[in-house]
Amino acid sequence: MVTSSSSHMVSQQTPSTSLRGVSSGYRSSVEYNTCQMKGVFMPTPSPYDLSPIAQSQPSLVEDGREQTEIQSHIGGPVDAVSDKQIADVPPKLPERDFSGTPYVPVYVMLPLGVINLKCELIDPDGLLKQLRVLKSINVDGVMVDCWWGIVEAHTPQDYNWNGYKKLFQMVSELKLKLQVVMSFHECGGNVGDDVCIPLPHWVAEIGRINPHIFFTDREGRRNPECLSWGIDKERVLRGRTALEVYFDYMRSFRVEFDEFFQNGVISMVVVGLGPCGELRYPSCPVKHGWRYPGIGEFQCYDQYLLKNLRKASEARGHSFWARGPDNAGSYNSRPHETGFFCDGGDYNGYYGRFFLNWYSQVLVDHGDRVLSLAKLAFEGTCIGAKVFTGGTRQLVMLLS
Template identity: 50%
Template sequence: MNASLQALKSAGVEGLMVDVWWGLVERDAPGVYNWGGYTELLEMAKRHGLKVQAVMSFHQCGGNVGDSCTIPLPKWAVEEIDKDQDLAYTDQWGRRNYEYISLGCDTLPVLKGRTPVQCYSDFMRAFRDNFKHLLGDTIVEIQVGMGPAGELRYPSYPEQNGTWRFPGIGAFQCYDKYMMSSLKAAAEAAGKPEWGSTGPTDAGEYNNWPEDTQFFRKEGGGWTSPYGEFFLTWYSQMLLDHGERILSSAKATFENIGVKISVKIAGIHWHYGTRSHAPELTAGYYNTRFRDGYLPIARMLARMVLYSISLA
């Protein structure tokens, strides 16, 4: 590694990106952090005069494009998901996804007395305190993970076990009990309690195309109906709220210490020429031919005073 970093510096490379895995650092017990390997690597980067973008990776490695190894969530967190599988994102067929903890329980103390957002906040604060001598000089950017593959999105197109294949439309991930409880409350608040019992039942399967489905089809699709607009507004707002919660913690942790904060938004390009933009909708981006779904995200980031956005 030392020789590799020296070669990069000699070639004119300015810096590197490092995933700081929650599943490695806090693997064995809540609040017990092992920074050993990261300390060696970051000190090595400093010696060679390389800048570092540190990624707070709160997701599982394995099951996405480019994943060449498997790093699960912390052992103790997985044990909690095994006890209560509704902590995992869930599709309408009951498939559970262990890539990232469902945002439906963001504010509930489901992880041995802490909320998921508190776990992420504590992790970032521990990173800051452990590497404060490198922040602003060697570590110049903190990218905050907020979903599968580190992206602010739902795990709507999981490749693991062949569930999804490009260019399928994916599937909504709102069927754990915590998400469904929120949907029920939103429907009652809208005066339409009948809308709160389930997500769309006619949105097809992971590998369908938009026109294969009643919900996403061009003419008369459910996505344009009052129910469709209600559901998609709720689904996308839940994602926005999740991002804002984590970024509030990140901002409070890293503000005024000389590092930039960035996030990653998925670049979902397939079926972009259709009216419904189905793969974006299932991922949580309420972006259609007639609606800009990225402006609300940009406004949220602006409120958090972020410096940069990476488009994956």
């Protein structure tokens, strides 16, 4: 218990009125501390409090001619409590009845690096012990990332699932369930990342020759965290589009782990849709200097997204709109500091509304395409995706 110095002084200088009549109905510290006294603070017993005998005695003050009996109080507010307020204190906390409410399954996320870059299960004995602990406390299952950069690391369409096979078998034998994440982004550099898992090596090689496969900001800085949505339909990945690469990966997973789908061990597949697996632009990269609460920057300056923007602007009859805003600030700007986002700014003009509608529609179209392919690959399985709604991350579940 933390007690302020002022309460020490009160208990040492003036004896306090006994509160036994108020708190007698509470048989435990939990009940006592949670009683609702309509805003009145009820301090818990302190080793510095005087004995009950001393508390019940009135204090005497000598003014030189007569003695005046004064009843002591604790801190002042207690004497303002009416009899009705004291009578309103419930004798005990009500017990909540959860019967009839839907069951909520509980899944625990495994460490990001439970599988190493060689697709080997790290410390299987230690992991088995941890899984048994989870089983003993009635956890339903675990969630694990299946990293694109590990499974298809060296050669296109050459998939190595060995470490995941051992992990899934271990989970199945303990009669736990699995939620599996199709992770098409790199791991490392973001909040909570404790390992580094890059995109596949063959993708990085393509990126060195053609860096436009990555999201790009106004200054030309590339972000290799995930592929730009501008190449969803561009055959720039050894003859395949990005959508075809994602689908081939998901289909390989579905075929490889068919038995775990059939017996219900895999209960959900969460599909990565962007940076950190989330359906959003990588607008606030720490590696490029962004710090909270900066507004970030638009990420539409690779040649493929700019080509898409040009087509959209020409379709509207305004080819000169084929550009990003030039007054939207930088990563650490505040909205009121920019001509685009400030009150009455360009965001609400004809061009601003056009650009923002196009920018957001590219995001929506990407999510729709990838999830449609996931539904095809995992027919009959619950599919999930991480999206932003109202400034918070949400896991949205879709029944396939």
